[in-house]
Amino acid sequence: MRLLHVAGLQAAYGPTQALFGVDLDVGEGEVVALLGRNGMGKTTTIRAIFNLTTPVAGVLEFGGDDIFRAPPHVIARQGLGLVPEGRRCFPNLTVAENLLAAARPGRWDKAKVEGLFPRLAERGGQFARTLSGGEQQMLAIGRALTTNPTLLVLDEATEGLAPVVRQDIWRAIQTLKANGQSILVVDKTLSELLPVADRCVILENGRSVWTGRALDVDVAVRDRYLGV
Numbered sequence: 119m120r121l122l123h124v125a126g127l128q129a130a131y132g133p134t135q136a137l138f139g140v141d142l143d144v145g146e147g148e149v150v151a152l153l154g155r156n157g158m159g160k161t162t163t164i165r166a167i168f169n170l171t172t173p174v175a176g177v178l179e180f181g182g183d184d185i186f187r188a189p190p191h192v193i194a195r196q197g198l199g200l201v202p203e204g205r206r207c208f209p210n211l212t213v214a215e216n217l218l219a220a221a222r223p224g225r226w227d228k229a230k231v232e233g234l235f236p237r238l239a240e241r242g243g244q245f246a247r248t249l250s251g252g253e254q255q256m257l258a259i260g261r262a263l264t265t266n267p268t269l270l271v272l273d274e275a276t277e278g279l280a281p282v283v284r285q286d287i288w289r290a291i292q293t294l295k296a297n298g299q300s301i302l303v304v305d306k307t308l309s310e311l312l313p314v315a316d317r318c319v320i321l322e323n324g325r326s327v328w329t330g331r332a333l334d335v336d337v338a339v340r341d342r343y344l345g346v
């Protein structure tokens with residue numbers, strides 16, 4: 119079943135238009151990677167879905183419901199969970215408090231998240247601001263999971279993290295996928311992202327220009343749309 123449906127999405131920062139026509143679907147249980155070179159509109163697309171950057175035109179539906187310009191609490195209640203670029207947690211709350219602050223009933227609770235990321239259990243009493251970057255990302259993912267989202271959206275899943283920590287994050291995402299979690303994910307490390315993804319959508323200058331199976335992102339597709 120189709121969960122997220124985005125069609126002809128446009129968005130602007132004041133007078134500067136950044137999205138000109140993004141088409142993107144995520145099905146139930148699917149992992150979709152949103153790809154594109156720097157500045158092509160990945161973050162803006164995610165922000166527009168969540169109405170953090172106001173969309174100006176297009177279709178945004180979630181679970182068949184219209185979420186175009188829906189207020190944040192409606193979007194959260196609909197079942198969209200965001201791990202934003204820059205992994206924002208509540209810096210002056212402890213790790214444990216972060217995992218309780220936004221919790222909603224469902225499969226994921228603090229204990230389950232600590233099972234996924236044992237490091238968070240060890241750091242439970244520590245203020246979030248004192249965590250390493252990798253631990254903050256684990257907490258940001260864990261916090262989003264405690265809202266029990268139907269669709270988990272990650273913008274830059276592993277940016278700036280050491281290789282060994284990145285592997286922890288990818289392992290966790292694989293576990294989520296194996297549990298049937300629907301995921302929309304952005305990351306720069308294609309060699310790590312593609313094996314996790316079922317399908318990919320590539321953006322160029324604020325438009326969807328290629329959609330297909332992750333398996334079909336070959337050298338030609340990379341050269342054409344993703345080369346530096």
Ligand SMILES: Nc1ncnc2c1ncn2[C@@H]1O[C@H](COP(=O)(O)OP(=O)(O)OP(=O)(O)O)[C@@H](O)[C@H]1O
Nearest residue numbers: 131134135136154155156157158159160161162163
């Ligand atoms: N706050 C802003 N104000 C004005 N323009 C912006 C703003 N944020 C992004 N843009 C512009 O919107 C376009 C898309 O940027 P966006 O951040 O969505 O790209 P991205 O694909 O996420 O890039 P990256 O891979 O670097 O994260 C770019 O041209 C960028 O300069």
Ligand SMILES: [Mg+2]
Nearest residue numbers: 160161162203
């Ligand atoms: Mg971005």
